[in-house]
Amino acid sequence: MFRYVRPRDLDEAVAALAAGGDSASLLAGGTDLLVSMRQGLVAPAVVIGIRGLPELNGIGPHGEDPLRIGAGIALTDLAEHPIIVARYPALAQAARSVGSRHVRNMATLGGNLRLPTRCWYTNQSENWRASRIPCWKTDGGLCHVIKTSTTCRAINSSDTAPALLALDARLEAVSVRGRREVALADFYNDDGVNHTTLASDEIITAVLLPAARVRTLFTKATARTGLDYGYGTLAAAVTGSNRAIRSARIVAGSVGSWPVLLAHAGAIIVERGLNESAIADAAAAAREDLGEVANLFSPPGYKKRLVRGLVLQVLEQLRRQKLPVD
């Protein structure tokens, strides 16, 4: 059984995490950790309760950063915050699409950003897993989904990750070794087992966002309207007018072990503007950026066709949106 510790501040929390090492788990909302513990996917020796730590709270401009969001914010509060709703709608939409309202009342932004990857073969009971040959994620040497894969292909189902990657966010992480910032673009690995570059002694403390003069949108394709992990998600952020697009960041989520920046699609929009023919070509080009896709939770070939459809849908909606004003 694990030991539970409740640090009073961030210093105590990072000290406890450094002492616990790989056998420590952070507990904030608990909506993923408790399920993973029940399924025997993690068995921490120490659980560090960081819910409500003052250093993880707060949202607003901070120093040089136009917006700093404490990683401990509940997804409900993130989705309803007036600044987020008005200026970073893709993030509000992404936060709102996680789980149910009950879950969002508990789950935090930091937790969603480091959500463990999921797979139909591992996210099951221990007995279920025991009836299969172990895979890359369960200390074995194969992938049940893509037989030829030399790495784990479990899916990163975070909804806030693609939205924040489209918004070009940075993360702040703190450990006993100090504080560092990392671009979200450098935070994830295309590996279902080691899916983030976060060190085992680091806590995500905040998300830092650039000034928002962008049109942004997030959408999520699910089996049902509520509660599901996505078959695929798409987030996009564009700056400039339709004829003179200055930047276009288009990101597909829930299609691989990391959120995928659709660089070819974005380059087409920047080069040719946001118009029907460019959008159609960008949607077709998304396939190149996706690479090999594990069609977990969906039929073969589905996800590539889905992403094409999502790019069309999101860019067409953005094209019709009014330009943001200050």
Added chain:
Amino acid sequence: MADRQFITLTVNGDRHRVPVAVQDTLVDVLRNRLGLMGTKRGCTSGACGVCTVQGDDGRAVLACLSLAVEWDGRALTTIEGVATPAGLHPVQQAFLEFGAVQCGACTPGLIMTAKALLDTNPNPDEADINEALAGALCRCTGHIKVKEAVRQAILRMAAATTEEPDGRTEG
């Protein structure tokens, strides 16, 4: 047991000092230590909502995904604390009138979900109601009668607030 400790928990206004094991979830403590069996243990993965309770901010939270030790010093409301000596809560009354019940297993969770919605948003629209109820499932029938009941409860509570400035609802 060495991993047992006491927590102070205020449930429905009553303060309890309860021994808990570190791995106990809030629903374990409510049911097994305090005998409050209205809060159910269902999917234990955040999908069904039968363990819904209201935290001290009025929001719906899942008692099966909360470690009891994390609730030390906090207050919550369970289904047992919803009715008053004066009578049923408008949400409960509306569930009765609209027959928004079949086997009943999901009913406490649905009522807590609806109450949390109305406590945090007195005038929810259709989308708000759907969004809230998406986290509390009924497997017998569906959500139509539940939604009718919630809409009725909204009207009742709004009327009661207008009639009685102190916000009490009719008995």
